Every structure is written in C-alpha cells, then in structure tokens.
Amino acid sequence: MANKKQKNGKASKVRAAAKKSARKVVKLASSTKANGNGLPKPSSKPYGQAGLALQGVRILDFTHVQSGPTCTQLLAYMGADVIKVERPGAGDITRGQLRDVPNADSLYFTMLNGTKRSITIDSKHPKGMDILNRLIKICDVLVENFAPGALDRMGLTWEYVHKLNPRMIVASVKGFGPGPYEDCKVYENVAQCAGGAASTTGFREGPPLVTGAQIGDSGTGLHLALGIVSALYQRNRTGRGQKVLCAMQDGVLNLARVKLRDQQRLAHGPLTEYSQFGEGVPFGKAVPRAGNDSGGGQPAWLLKCKGWESDPDAYIYFITQAPVWGAICDLIGEPTWKTDPDYATPKARLPRLKKIFARIEDWTMTKTKFEVMDICNAVDIPVGPILSMKEIAEDESLRKTGTVVEVDHPTRGKYLTVGNPIKLSDSPARVERSPLLGEHTEEILSKVLGYSASQIAEIKTSGAITAPDKSKAAA
Numbered sequence: 214m215a216n217k218k219q220k221n222g223k224a225s226k227v228r229a230a231a232k233k234s235a236r237k238v239v240k241l242a243s244s245t246k247a248n249g250n251g252l253p254k255p256s257s258k259p260y261g262q263a264g265l266a267l268q269g270v271r272i273l274d275f276t277h278v279q280s281g282p283t284c285t286q287l288l289a290y291m292g293a294d295v296i297k298v299e300r301p302g303a304g305d306i307t308r309g310q311l312r313d314v315p316n317a318d319s320l321y322f323t324m325l326n327g328t329k330r331s332i333t334i335d336s337k338h339p340k341g342m343d344i345l346n347r348l349i350k351i352c353d354v355l356v357e358n359f360a361p362g363a364l365d366r367m368g369l370t371w372e373y374v375h376k377l378n379p380r381m382i383v384a385s386v387k388g389f390g391p392g393p394y395e396d397c398k399v400y401e402n403v404a405q406c407a408g409g410a411a412s413t414t415g416f417r418e419g420p421p422l423v424t425g426a427q428i429g430d431s432g433t434g435l436h437l438a439l440g441i442v443s444a445l446y447q448r449n450r451t452g453r454g455q456k457v458l459c460a461m462q463d464g465v466l467n468l469a470r471v472k473l474r475d476q477q478r479l480a481h482g483p484l485t486e487y488s489q490f491g492e493g494v495p496f497g498k499a500v501p502r503a504g505n506d507s508g509g510g511q512p513a514w515l516l517k518c519k520g521w522e523s524d525p526d527a528y529i530y531f532i533t534q535a536p537v538w539g540a541i542c543d544l545i546g547e548p549t550w551k552t553d554p555d556y557a558t559p560k561a562r563l564p565r566l567k568k569i570f571a572r573i574e575d576w577t578m579t580k581t582k583f584e585v586m587d588i589c590n591a592v593d594i595p596v597g598p599i600l601s602m603k604e605i606a607e608d609e610s611l612r613k614t615g616t617v618v619e620v621d622h623p624t625r626g627k628y629l630t631v632g633n634p635i636k637l638s639d640s641p642a643r644v645e646r647s648p649l650l651g652e653h654t655e656e657i658l659s660k661v662l663g664y665s666a667s668q669i670a671e672i673k674t675s676g677a678i679t680a681p682d683k684s685k686a687a688a
C-alpha cells in the first residue's frame with residue numbers, strides 16, 4: 214500500500230500535469246480564436262453548391278461482388294473519385310452474374326458500381342504493377358474485399374503500400390476477424406449465420422432463416438465506409454494512413470446486437486415480450502427465434518389485411534405501443550379493454566397477446582394495408598405496410614427524394630438503382646450509371662497518371678491492360 218509521502222508526491226505530479234494541460238487548453242483556445250477553429254470561413258455559396266462532401270478524395274477500388282462495392286459506391290455518391298480496378302477481359306465477376314439482358318452488364322453489377330470509373334489492369338503483369346504503383350501514390354484510400362491473403366499475394370502488403378504512400382488508408386472487408394476462421398472465404402449468408410442473425414430469425418417451430426436484406430454484404434460495406442471516413446478525418450490530424458478492417462461476422466453481430474442483449478437477459482428470467490412467454494412455452498439456453506415479434510419492448514405482430522387471400526403482401530405490421538392502447542381499443546371496437554384489468558396494462562396483456570392480435574386482425578382484414586396505415590397514423594398508432602418491391606419501384610415519393618433513381622446505360626438502357634440513403638443538406642448525391650469494363654482506362658492513364666500517348670500505346674501492346682489474346686494462346 215502506498216504511504217502518505219508517496220501519495221502526496223503522486224498528487225503533486227497529477228496537479229502539475231493538470232496545470233500543464235490547462236496551459237495547453239488556454240493556448241489552444243487562444244489559437245482557435247485567432248484562426249477560427251482552424252476551419253475555413255463558412256462558405257457563402259448556397260447550400261448544395263459548395264462541392265460534394267468527399268470531393269478531392271480518390272479511392273483505389275479493388276472491390277468485387279457486393280460488400281466492397283456497396284462501400285465504394287456510397288463514397289462515390291458522396292463525391293469521392295472512385296477508380297475501380299478490374300481484371301482485363303473479365304472484370305468484376307458480377308458483371309456476368311444473374312444477367313437479364315444478353316451481353317449487357319447485369320443489374321447485380323450496375324446497381325453496386327454506379328458513379329465509379331473503371332480501369333482494367335492485370336496486377337500480375339510487371340507493367341500493370343507499375344500503373345498500380347502510380348495509382349497508390351496519388352490515391353487516398355485503397356479498398357478491397359479479396360479473399361484473405363490475396364492482396365498480399367499481389368504484392369500489395371500494408372508495408373509495401375504504406376511505404377509508397379504513408380497517407381494511404383487501406384480498408385478491407387473480410388469474412389471473419391483474426392481467429393480460427395480468419396482464412397475462410399465468406400459470402401452473405403455465411404455471415405448472417407455466423408453473426409447470430411440466422412439463429413434468431415424465423416419461427417420457433419422452424420429452422421433458422423436468412424433475411425433478404427443483405428446485412429452481411431451491404432451492411433458490412435456501410436460499416437467500412439464509416440471506418441474509412443473516420444480514418445480520413447484522423448489523417449487530417451496525424452498525416453498518416455491506417456488499416457481499416459470490417460469483418461462480416463462483426464458487422465452482422467453489430468446489427469443483431471439486440472439479440473445479444475436478450476441472451477444476457479435470459480440469465481435473469483424469461484423474455485416476457487416474446488410471444489412464447491404468453492403461450493407458456495419455456496425458454497431454452499439460447500435466444501429463440503421470435504417470428505414476427507417486435508425486437509423492442511412494445512408487443513407487435515404481422516397482421517393480414519383485406520385481399521390477403523390473393524395478394525402475398527397484403528399485410529401490416531402492427532405495434533401495440535402502450536401510450537396508444539386506448540386508441541387501439543376504440544378502433545377495433547373493444548372499448549372495455551381500456552379498463553378491463555386483464556387488458557388495461559402492458560403486463561396484464563403479455564399472456565394474452567395471441568388473442569389481442571387475433572382481435573386486431575379481425576379489424577385489419579376489413580381494410581387494405583394503406584387504409585390501416587392512414588387510419589392508425591391519424592391517431593399515432595405505429596404500423597408498417599408490407600411493401601412489395603413492385604410497390605417500392607413504383608413509389609413516387611421515393612423517386613422524389615432520390616432514394617430510387619433511374620439512370621441510363623449505354624448497353625442495357627434505363628434501369629433503377631438505389632440512390633444515396635444518407636441525405637446531406639450541403640452535398641447532393643451524385644448518382645450515375647455504372648461504367649463499362651475498362652471504360653476509363655485511357656482517361657485515367659493519361660489525365661490522372663500523366664502517361665503520354667506513346668507510353669499508353671506501349672502499355673496496350675504489353676498485355677497489362679488488355680485481356681490475353683486467346684487465339685495466340687492456342688497457337
């Protein structure tokens with residue numbers, strides 16, 4: 214145990230450090246006063262005309278399939294110049310996957326690679342590596358989602374890249390973080406299963422279920438985008454880049470965190486808001502699947518609406534939020550439930566949820582989902598219509614906000630894409646069609662990297678940017 218003298222010594226050291234840091238704060242305060250926080254003067258340009266949020270940021274995009282491309286597409290929407298590097302002749306594998314129009318890039322590709330430029334480079338060709346070296350020197354961020362080890366096998370280790378450009382941020386999506394599975398290749402549903410989402414999705418009586426929302430791929434792409442923007446912000450202060458890693462398992466778990474919450478609650482008793490509690494079904498050791506139960510503290514369920522017999526999407530999600538219980542009782546014609554001790558309080562309702570939702574459904578089945586939406590929202594009852602993708606594609610309000618955007622493509626014609634779901638008041642989203650394979654190769658070589666016409670001609674014949682000639686290979 215420390216004696217009094219030692220304690221006093223420690224205390225005076227702490228006081229001295231505090232004084233020193235206080236002096237620092239005063240110094241900082243006076244300098245910030247002098248230069249206005251170190252920030253430029255507020256722009257006098259009207260909102261939306263002062264450039265885009267990520268203008269000036271250049272991304273070397275080595276991504277493919279879905280997780281990485283979602284990330285770089287978002288950064289492009291925000292104004293970054295995204296240079297997508299693709300293998301000559303082949304490109305991102307999704308260009309040819311799930312094709313709906315013969316010989317045109319698939320929607321799989323076009324909807325994940327808008328607003329980017331495409332350059333073809335064979336990274337395993339010496340001249341290809343020369344081009345990559347130049348790109349590394351002038352880019353701010355390298356983003357990749359190759360299988361574990363592939364970037365290193367290309368020769369682009371962190372040490373190599375960082376030596377060429379100490380400001381470079383190297384951002385990666387991998388399936389798993391360091392640990393027993395770190396070398397595994399991973400696709401969407403693998404991540405949904407390993408991240409805890411599948412075991413908690415579906416009905417109790419059925420098997421685990423994956424969801425249609427791509428929480429493993431697009432979800433992790435979103436996480437990576439936040440990591441990149443944070444690293445760019447930190448670089449403003451430190452001047453140096455860093456590695457950003459998002460594992461798909463971690464990204465899914467982050468989105469499924471309420472279920473890890475429930476796992477811990479289980480140790481203290483049953484999960485009373487799960488309908489299995491009201492049905493008297495005992496809980497096991499792990500969080501069960503909860504069907505369409507609400508993930509929060511307000512009991513809810515999916516209910517049929519008028520037309521459900523022929524329309525698979527004629528449903529509404531109905532939340533019995535406690536403060537509007539009275540309004541719900543009035544709407545469904547059960548005013549006595551407002552005061553009946555079996556129904557009047559949330560606790561009393563818990564064991565009766567099945568009966569309550571059956572009664573509410575008797576009412577919702579007399580209305581269309583949009584009628585229920587209008588009636589309920591007028592009295593503040595939170596409900597959600599099940600919207601089909603057809604309804605979403607045709608929704609005028611989503612077109613107006615730029616959440617659904619129609620773009621024109623030279624080989625496939627017009628198509629719908631999802632615009633920027635993040636709206637910035639001073640940075641309008643830049644949503645453009647996806648590039649053709651290698652569409653910007655010459656433009657980037659000459660205008661971005663400064664190669665002369667004769668150098669470009671030489672590169673072209675070297676095989677570094679063109680697909681191998683199959684007839685020569687066969688000869």
Ligand code: COA
Pocket residue numbers: 277278279280281298299300301334335336337358359360361362363366367386387388397398399400401430
């Ligand atoms: N020039 C030359 N070679 C290139 C190239 C280029 N421009 N671009 C890619 N390649 C090569 C790579 O060097 C690598 O070759 P190598 O294995 O011989 O070293 C190969 O193409 C890419 O391989 P890989 O990433 O393993 O692709 P895959 O089709 O076998 O696997 C995934 C696909 C998605 C399973 C895998 O990339 C992965 O697990 N990624 C991380 C997790 C992830 O993002 N998953 C979600 C995808 S939506």
